[in-house]
Amino acid sequence: MNMIVCVKQVVDPETPAAAFKIDPEAKRAVASKDRPLVISPFDEQAVEAALRVKDAQGGKVTILSLGGESAKDVVKHSMAMGADAGVLLTDPAFDDSDSFATAAVLAEAIKKIGEYDIVFCGRQEADWDAGQVGSGIAELLGIPSVTPIKKIEIKDGKAVVERVVEDGYEVIEVSLPVLVTVSNELGEPRYATLKGIMAAAKKQLINWSSQDIGAVPAKSKMLKLFIPVHEARCEFIEGETPEEAGVNLAVRLREAKLL
């Protein structure tokens, strides 16, 4: 099984809202010491999904990331988890990529990597939450896609996946090659082992630029980016003891006709 996982480096989405800052001119979030760059969490689960298929029946997992030089960290992180190879796409020409341009560049890179049975992406990036790069890659490669999934197994040359829907999940059988996007219902990703970290450190990444795979203009334009303002309005209910505060809360909610 040849598998490719697309991963993205983002500003840590666990950043508390109060510490979150944007650069309205550049129209993006600002990273800092308190807000480090990490692998987008759903993408880490996509790596986990690929490694589970590899555990079950062997195969090769290649990590693919589009980003700045620093994105090599998330490729190495994925390799330390157990992936076999890494490809990094870096070029100033990719900087203003929207979902369309990103999917187009990733699809070209996947074609250049060559052999693949399953392409994995996270269900949505933790920065733009666009949720469309996976489907876009599949469309450009002309392969089927199932989004978002929580389980994947290979049976009789086909993929059997569990697609997350509002009231449960659907079991879907789909031909290979296929692209899937992975949701958090998959479960926790594995930790990198010391052995994995050392093995990953020794491996060379493949670096491609727009000269190798071309670049594509964006189709969407962002007019503005802003942080909505919430008015603080909280009425705090107090009490001598926590128990009393609990009673007072019930009384207050009753007064407000909410109970």
Place this chain on the structure above:
Amino acid sequence: MAENKGVLIVGELSDGKLASITAELLGIGRKLADDLDEGLSAVFIGNGITDVAGEAITLGADKVYVIDDPLFKDYVTDSYVGALEKLSNDQAPEILLLGQTSMGRDLAPRLAFRLGTAVTLDCVDLVLDPDTKLLQKSKPVYGGNAMAVYVSEEGRPQMATIRPKAMEPLEQDVSRKGEVIPFDPALDESAVRARVVEKVKEEVVGIKLEDADVVICGGRGIGSAEAFEQLKELAKILNGAVGATRPPCDSGWVPAHLQVGLTGKLVSPTLYIGIALSGSSQHQAGMSGSKNIVAINKDPEANIFGIAHYGVVGDYKKLLPAFLEKCKELLSG
């Protein structure tokens, strides 16, 4: 691309009835069509579609296309994208809208790439720029921490999916007239590469989270599956439903389908009570539309207090039993 005209919305059924998101799409679709001074169409895809077409007309549609064939019994990406590709090329709408649902979030991006246009998913506001006639699409980004506004200057149709409960439906008007048109996309069945083998519904005990008037949510601080029992008891007393933030779901304390947030359920009850949860933006994206928000947390700096109407700072383990007993007493009296 001056020939593109009108607004097309993709309808959905829920248990055979017109889904609430579809009524909301018709509401915003009607407004945008009026702003363009053009028509509003809807399309329903499925097998054995009941009389939702007429209902869609009473909710604002001028034309309703019905694509009804055994091929469309289940939602499968290939067949639905293929059908809508044909209809969109045939009708050339200026604006094409879908719901941000299990179907819409899978269908919309694939369709946009097929049509060679751009789409913005999970929009909470849509405005037509009076000068340029460009659709300005607002959507939460960075897990709800910020809002971005997008336009598509060239790609047509201009596409978006709409977050449930973000738009108001119109009042039903039974005197409205419209046209119901069967549409045959003449799809080649061999182009459909996936099939639904089984649909597994996760059991819902009591009231559905999305429909509940009272929602009790627990966070990481609840601590265990057992401790969630107390939240369930409170939900029972208040005739509500229990939800959770992501950590309790990921830890297996509660089933994943109880997750409230950006990638889980969206709720907007009359009364929301958040217990031992910090109020991450990821979670807020799923509940900030609640009409009355109550927060119980031992950390006075927790983000949830920033959007709460009523707050108590304290250990829920001590607070909640007293609160629960008082609620019981007040409600029985």
